[in-house]
Amino acid sequence: MSLNLSLEKNEPDWLMQDRKRAIEQFNLLKFPEFKYGLSIKLKIPEIDFSKITPEDSNLEIIAPKEVKVLQLNDSLNNQEVQENLFITSQITNKLEAFHRAFWNQGILIIIPKGKIIQEPIKIKLSPTNSIVNNVLVIAESESQATIIEELSEGKEYFSNYVEIIAQDCSRINYFSVQKLNKDVFYFATKRSIIKSSALLNWFDFNIGGRYIVSETSSFLGEKGAETNILGLFYGSNEQQLDIASRAVHAAPHTKSDMFTRGAMNDDSKSVYRGVVKIQSNANNSNGYQKEDVILLSKNAEANAVPELKIDNNDVRCTHGATIGQIDKEKMFYLMSRGICESDAKKIIVHGFFEQVLKKIENKDLYGEFNKIIENDITN
Amino acid sequence: MSQTITQNRAMFDFKVKSRFKFKSALGLTKEVILQISQHKKEPDWMLQKRLQAFETFQKLKMPDWGPSLEKLDLNQITYFAVPDAKHDSKSWDEVPQEIKTTFERLGIPEAERTALAGTGAQYESLVVYHNLKKEWEEKGVIFEDMDVAVQKYPELVKKYFMTQCVPVNLHKFVALHAAVWSGGTFLLVPKGVKVDLPLQAYFRMNERKGGQFEHTLIIVEEGAQVHYVEGCSAPQYLASSLHAGCVEIIVKDNARVRYSSVENWSKNTFNLNTKRAIVNKNAVIEWVGGNMGSGTTMLYPCSILVGENARADHISVALAGKGQNQDVGSKVYHMASNTSSTIKSKSISMNGGITTYRGLLKISPNAANSKSCVNCDALMMDNISVSDTVPYIEVQNNSADIAHEATVGKISDEQIFYLMSRGLSKDQATQMIVSGFIEPIVKELPLEYAVELNRLVELEMEGSLG
Numbered sequence: 001m002s003l004n005l006s007l008e009k010n011e012p013d014w015l016m017q018d019r020k021r022a023i024e025q026f027n028l029l030k031f032p033e034f035k036y037g038l039s040i041k042l043k044i045p046e047i048d049f050s051k052i053t054p055e056d057s058n059l060e061i062i063a064p065k066e067v068k069v070l071q072l073n074d075s076l077n078n079q080e081v082q083e084n085l086f087i088t089s090q091i092t093n094k095l096e097a098f099h100r101a102f103w104n105q106g107i108l109i110i111i112p113k114g115k116i117i118q119e120p121i122k123i124k125l126s127p128t129n130s131i132v133n134n135v136l137v138i139a140e141s142e143s144q145a146t147i148i149e150e151l152s153e154g155k156e157y158f159s160n161y162v163e164i165i166a167q168d169c170s171r172i173n174y175f176s177v178q179k180l181n182k183d184v185f186y187f188a189t190k191r192s193i194i195k196s197s198a199l200l201n202w203f204d205f206n207i208g209g210r211y212i213v214s215e216t217s218s219f220l221g222e223k224g225a226e227t228n229i230l231g232l233f234y235g236s237n238e239q240q241l242d243i244a245s246r247a248v249h250a251a252p253h254t255k256s257d258m259f260t261r262g263a264m265n266d267d268s269k270s271v272y273r274g275v276v277k278i279q280s281n282a283n284n285s286n287g288y289q290k291e292d293v294i295l296l297s298k299n300a301e302a303n304a305v306p307e308l309k310i311d312n313n314d315v316r317c318t319h320g321a322t323i324g325q326i327d328k329e330k331m332f333y334l335m336s337r338g339i340c341e342s343d344a345k346k347i348i349v350h351g352f353f354e355q356v357l358k359k360i361e362n363k364d365l366y367g368e369f370n371k372i373i374e375n376d377i378t379n
Numbered sequence: 380m381s382q383t384i385t386q387n388r389a390m391f392d393f394k395v396k397s398r399f400k401f402k403s404a405l406g407l408t409k410e411v412i413l414q415i416s417q418h419k420k421e422p423d424w425m426l427q428k429r430l431q432a433f434e435t436f437q438k439l440k441m442p443d444w445g446p447s448l449e450k451l452d453l454n455q456i457t458y459f460a461v462p463d464a465k466h467d468s469k470s471w472d473e474v475p476q477e478i479k480t481t482f483e484r485l486g487i488p489e490a491e492r493t494a495l496a497g498t499g500a501q502y503e504s505l506v507v508y509h510n511l512k513k514e515w516e517e518k519g520v521i522f523e524d525m526d527v528a529v530q531k532y533p534e535l536v537k538k539y540f541m542t543q544c545v546p547v548n549l550h551k552f553v554a555l556h557a558a559v560w561s562g563g564t565f566l567l568v569p570k571g572v573k574v575d576l577p578l579q580a581y582f583r584m585n586e587r588k589g590g591q592f593e594h595t596l597i598i599v600e601e602g603a604q605v606h607y608v609e610g611c612s613a614p615q616y617l618a619s620s621l622h623a624g625c626v627e628i629i630v631k632d633n634a635r636v637r638y639s640s641v642e643n644w645s646k647n648t649f650n651l652n653t654k655r656a657i658v659n660k661n662a663v664i665e666w667v668g669g670n671m672g673s674g675t676t677m678l679y680p681c682s683i684l685v686g687e688n689a690r691a692d693h694i695s696v697a698l699a700g701k702g703q704n705q706d707v708g709s710k711v712y713h714m715a716s717n718t719s720s721t722i723k724s725k726s727i728s729m730n731g732g733i734t735t736y737r738g739l740l741k742i743s744p745n746a747a748n749s750k751s752c753v754n755c756d757a758l759m760m761d762n763i764s765v766s767d768t769v770p771y772i773e774v775q776n777n778s779a780d781i782a783h784e785a786t787v788g789k790i791s792d793e794q795i796f797y798l799m800s801r802g803l804s805k806d807q808a809t810q811m812i813v814s815g816f817i818e819p820i821v822k823e824l825p826l827e828y829a830v831e832l833n834r835l836v837e838l839e840m841e842g843s844l845g
């Protein structure tokens with residue numbers, strides 16, 4: 001992978017400059033240690049980036065006619081792309097620098113002003129090589145839509161950067177289902193800017209991959225902005241999961257609610273990092289954060305760092321975190337009804353995830369998730 | 380909600396003229412350490428320990444997290460000073476008038492009169508007042524100045540002093556402490572002895588740019604029980620002062636210890652204290668703490684539960700006013716099965732003060748069936764203050780049960796309205812709500828400390844009209 005390679009593409013100047021800056025950062029930054037606090041440390045080996053060559057991969061998208069869908073590479077002269085692409089990114093991490101320097105494909109979704117899109121917009125990505133993909137969503141004012149992203153297959157390195165600009169009074173759902181092959185390094189960044197009275201619901205579901213580094217964040221930039229960040233993860237084998245949710249309240253009357261649940265099996269290890277940041281001008285804001293993990297095996301490990309950073313007193317903020325095990329009584333009850341141990345476990349995990357799933361107001365999706373849980377959660 | 384809350388620290392920011400027998404030069408050198416050791420006529424092993432610690436101190440880095448320590452100039456601190464008072468006087472009359480004035484304003488003689496079991500008061504780096512009730516002496520309780528203990532009980536001190544509980548290389552300020560420590564308390568409660576009145580030592584720092592490096596070593600043998608109380612207060616000066624004390628508590632099988640402290644250093648003090656307990660089988664440690672003073676505090680009492688069924692309870696309240704940064708929390712390591720811990724933390728920030736709860740909870744792979752519950756509540760009085768919560772939770776055993784909960788909020792207008800409609804002024808109403816907020820912690824303190832803590836909070840919050 002060389003600098004020249006990506007600058008050959010005859011791209012507009014602003015993008016070339018952006019890539020150049022990112023390459024500089026990439027060379028300066030060290031590979032993250034994935035170490036938090038005194039002794040939380042994930043076993044994520046350093047990637048040899050010189051061996052990773054992102055290639056274009058077929059991206060399948062199903063969208064109703066009213067929605068404007070464009071290849072990002074074809075819309076680089078678009079004013080909105082120029083203004084908004086990577087507006088949420090501040091390179092602080094080598095993986096992010098790599099993404100910004102070497103991204104090779106992406107799509108732009110524009111939901112026109114005032115349009116209410118009933119049918120969900122579906123994005124499907126099943127690459128057979130390393131990929132560095134962008135999704136830029138611009139929800140114009142008073143628009144409504146649901147976007148479902150399905151990631152499967154994959155090889156080596158999968159870097160995905162989702163950016164959402166939710167304009168005034170828009171209501172957007174963005175659901176992500178990650179069921180990549182079990183040997184893929186998955187680096188996902190989902191960030192958003194939420195404007196006046198707009199609502200953004202994130203849902204981040206992680207079941208695949210070998211190393212999962214996933215951040216979901218909402219910047220509540222204007223009065224009345226609201227966000228919900230829901231998450232589910234299931235760790236098996238030797239998966240290492242670094243899951244982060246972040247809400248930044250930068251305006252009055254903003255609201256955030258985070259709810260993540262996870263189940264850890266085999267020798268898997270997870271870190272959940274939740275941050276609610278209330279800036280000093282965000283009066284009358286509410287921030288909630290909740291995380292629960294159950295440990296299914298002896299060698300599984302779960303860590304939590306739920307942070308609150310509060311600079312305004314006129315707020316209500318809470319966070320809670322629990323880490324526990326499967327209730328033995330429940331297991332006994334199920335097994336006394338003739339259900340074998342592994343099935344009983346599955347039922348309990350299913351019920352545990354249900355609490356998050358039922359918050360997704362989409363029947364098709366709900367069914368699909370149930371199917372995934374049914375099939376993929378074994379022993 | 381708008382309110383004017385001004386802090387009043389005048390009560391504790393007074394100074395009386397001090398006389399010194401001996402004072403070391405500013406800054407820390409090998410010579411200073413030799414001087415300290417010589418002055419105390421210490422055995423060679425202690426001197427060697429100090430010198431080794433000094434080497435470790437030079438090697439270790441400053442912490443790269445938490446509040447800024449940029450303003451702390453370790454070369455501008457007097458590491459050792461001896462006040463001109465007859466060492467270890469047991470009668471109140473022998474204490475010099477100036478020192479008495481200081482103690483009286485802090486209410487020490489009253490505390491003594493209220494039938495406390497013993498008082499060891501530290502003025503600068505020497506214990507000038509020490510009194511232990513005969514009753515306990517007969518039962519074999521050793522309650523002694525740490526310096527004296529080195530001479531009188533060398534074997535015990537050698538065995539426990541910074542060996543198993545707080546290792547010298549734990550962090551930079553522990554190493555510093557080990558190099559220059561002076562004074563403090565040595566407490567040993569023999570097997571099966573139950574001390575039912577609290578034992579207390581009141582520390583006080585009064586020399587300009589004074590450092591206070593007292594060492595507290597508490598050993599509680601099998602089945603014994605004790606409640607130890609420590610309080611701190613220092614007058615206000617301009618140059619930065621440093622407090623880097625160390626508390627080591629060893630709780631043996633079936634024993635029970637309660638350690639209470641109210642720390643109220645003056646606002647230019649850096650309070651970088653280290654407190655740790657090793658808790659054995661079926662034993663209980665209880666930490667009760669109040670942090671009101673100092674400019675910057677970094678204090679995380681730590682319990683290491685090494686025996687089965689061991690338990691740790693941490694309760695604390697922190698108050699940060701203008702220019703203060705209270706970075707406090709609790710650390711609990713569950714290292715054995717069926718261990719349990721509860722952490723209850725309350726903080727109040729006002730006038731731009733910063734409070735941070737920074738905690739660590741670790742369940743090691745062999746700590747089966749461990750339980751822990753963490754509860755942090757923060758109250759913010761105004762819009763310029765800051766409250767952060769940063770708990771680290773690590774679970775490596777699947778039979779553990781962990782719950783963490785935190786809330787941040789303000790005093791609700793409704794509550795204020797209700798109290799005001801009953802004829803209270805706004806200030807009174809606010810104070811009453813704050814008193815109620817910290818009540819669960821205050822009630823765990825011995826009476827005179829509870830009174831003092833309440834009084835301190837009241838003083839800190841006193842309205843501009845008084």
